[in-house]
Amino acid sequence: MKKKGFFICVEGLDGCGKTTQARLLVRKLKENYAAVYTAEPSNGKVGRFIKKYCLHNKKRLSSVVESLLFAADRFEHVENVILPAVKRGKLVISDRYLYSSLAYQGATGLNLEWIQKLNEHALHPDLAIFIDVDPEIVIGRLKRKKSVMENLKTQRKVREVYVRFVENGELVNVDGNKSKKEVADEIMTVVLGFLEKAC
Numbered sequence: 636m637k638k639k640g641f642f643i644c645v646e647g648l649d650g651c652g653k654t655t656q657a658r659l660l661v662r663k664l665k666e667n668y669a670a671v672y673t674a675e676p677s678n679g680k681v682g683r684f685i686k687k688y689c690l691h692n693k694k695r696l697s698s699v700v701e702s703l704l705f706a707a708d709r710f711e712h713v714e715n716v717i718l719p720a721v722k723r724g725k726l727v728i729s730d731r732y733l734y735s736s737l738a739y740q741g742a743t744g745l746n747l748e749w750i751q752k753l754n755e756h757a758l759h760p761d762l763a764i765f766i767d768v769d770p771e772i773v774i775g776r777l778k779r780k781k782s783v784m785e786n787l788k789t790q791r792k793v794r795e796v797y798v799r800f801v802e803n804g805e806l807v808n809v810d811g812n813k814s815k816k817e818v819a820d821e822i823m824t825v826v827l828g829f830l831e832k833a834c
């Protein structure tokens with residue numbers, strides 16, 4: 636079946652505002668488009684396993700195992716949620732996607748090409764947005780329980796990998812240090828610009 640909709644992902648450090656902005660974006664887009672929100676880890680079997688056993692353990696799993704699990708979850712997420720919706724003409728907004736694997740597992744020193752290879756079956760996003768917030772600021776914003784992947788040193792390394800993908804043009808950078816409203820407006824401008832060109 637031919638693809639009809641679009642797939643957009645929102646990326647960035649924990650606490651940068653992905654969930655806030657992805658939900659706001661879907662709400663606003665719904666005025667004119669059939670937009671749907673989804674997130675990774677997904678609600679599939681592997682995604683639920685990750686949320687239950689990996690994110691809040693005292694000790695972090697090996698980055699190889701994390702990469703395999705996230706890639707497996709992504710495969711299910713694409714097959715069961717993203718692709719069917721895109722094929723029905725929806726505008727799918729995912730709160731985290733492939734670049735989270737590259738940034739978080741890549742930040743541990745794993746080879747980025749290997750992570751990319753693992754994810755070669757994952758649908759390529761039509762637009763990937765990086766909400767860039769200073770690592771010091773996101774740590775302050777995270778009032779909820781921190782996951783094992785969140786501390787200042789790690790966040791700095793994770794940001795470095797994201798920035799590489801901004802520099803090579805795969806991710807569109809949005810300044811996330813501004814107010815929620817300003818960030819939302821900037822994201823909306825990027826998305827509408829993309830849709831105008833693509834439609």
Ligand SMILES: Nc1ncnc2c1ncn2[C@@H]1O[C@H](COP(=O)(O)OP(=O)(O)O)[C@@H](O)[C@H]1O
Pocket residue numbers: 647648649650651652653654655656776777778811812813814815816818
């Ligand atoms: N632009 C912003 N300025 C200040 N606080 C923000 C901003 N965006 C989000 N927040 C707050 O930061 C926290 C983390 O936001 P959240 O959307 O859950 O981030 P993420 O999903 O990226 O982890 C929340 O308490 C949220 O209200």
Ligand SMILES: [Mg+2]
Pocket residue numbers: 653654655730
């Ligand atoms: Mg979130």
